[in-house]
């Protein structure tokens with residue numbers, strides 16, 4: 283038995299996998315990583331064309347981040363959240379500086395789901411209202427509240443949190459209203475207004491949205507969408523909660539995705555890119571107005587976690603955030619994103635199984651269809667957890683040394699922000715080859 287087989291079997295026996303039938307899990311054993319590549323225990327080197335789970339924004343060789351972690355580890359790994367620490371204070375200030383508008387005060391936590399749990403709680407405490415509007419094609423995390431907001435197939439086993447109302451998606455390729463942009467009047471945004479009116483504005487605390495939907499299909503809204511949702515929220519005194527867990531930190535060619543439309547949310551949640559995945563972290567930042575509310579003597583901030591404001595985590599995040607400006611990574615995402623986008627559009631020309639290509643920066647989705655006329659998908663929501671064509675395509679890419687995430691009916695192309703043109707060439711060559719598998723079954 284090779285080392286790889288030994289550790290694969292050991293992990294499968296003693297550690298749960300995620301979001302799958304456990305018996306189907308046959309993982310590669312990752313051993314090392316550098317730049318935009320990772321290597322398994324057998325020495326197979328793979329191009330990371332999805333930044334692991336769209337989180338390794340800095341690539342795998344940010345030595346200064348590792349250095350900062352080591353230095354902080356020597357000094358202080360942990361202090362109870364009742365204490366203040368230099369890294370937490372500095373990170374709070376830094377987040378206030380880099381986020382748009384008046385976003386000012388953060389709750390610092392351990393992942394994206396926890397960031398959204400904090401947002402839910404803050405929104406409900408602050409507005410003294412309980413309902414939340416989210417969308418069907420969305421993912422907000424696996425914990426009880428976050429999975430209840432989520433509308434994708436992963437929500438099916440959620441015991442649920444009462445008070446979530448789902449809005450139709452902003453999905454131009456398959457418009458839920460059967461309309462076509464730009465003649466559609468952005469009905470998907472207007473319908474948010476209708477939902478709030480019907481539910482009763484006095485009962486709706488917030489609207490929770492990914493500015494570009496990530497794992498549910500890289501759904502890029504028309505330019506009018508987010509500004510209109512902001513207006514609707516203002517009109518009804520409902521908070522706009524912007525989930526930037528996947529789309530934030532340079533991924534789309536702006537530091538935060540919502541900046542593409544000049545919209546300022548009331549609460550923003552983030553994770554993944556905040557540390558470039560060098561250590562787990564999430565954060566929930568609110569406006570000064572919301573912070574002021576909790577500064578008043580009568581208002582209790584009823585939230586906390588053992589690992590909130592973890593000093594080692596905060597120091598790592600500070601070093602990671604530094605990388606974005608020091609190495610112009612957001613600009614590189616915009617620049618390389620143009621090249622990647624163009625190449626993906628060309629791929630669509632060459633492969634009849636590609637129905638749609640959409641994205642911004644280094645955040646792209648390739649949606650596959652059996653038939654371009656009818657847009658019949660290769661994989662439906664119900665088939666997400668079953669063996670399917672998209673999994674076969676990702677498997678074929680892996681054989682060619684390129685890792686590409688597939689979710690339901692899309693391939694998610696999102697390389698680290700340090701990616702270069704040669705890496706893009708290699709990734710595209712693998713996709714070009716792998717898509718022939720789907721072409722053979724497309725009309």
Ligand SMILES: Cc1ncc(COP(=O)(O)O)c(C=O)c1O
Nearest residue numbers: 393394395421422423527528553
């Ligand atoms: C938009 C969005 N929000 C929240 C989450 C949950 O983050 P985590 O897995 O760190 O809990 C994810 C995870 O992919 C995400 O994409």
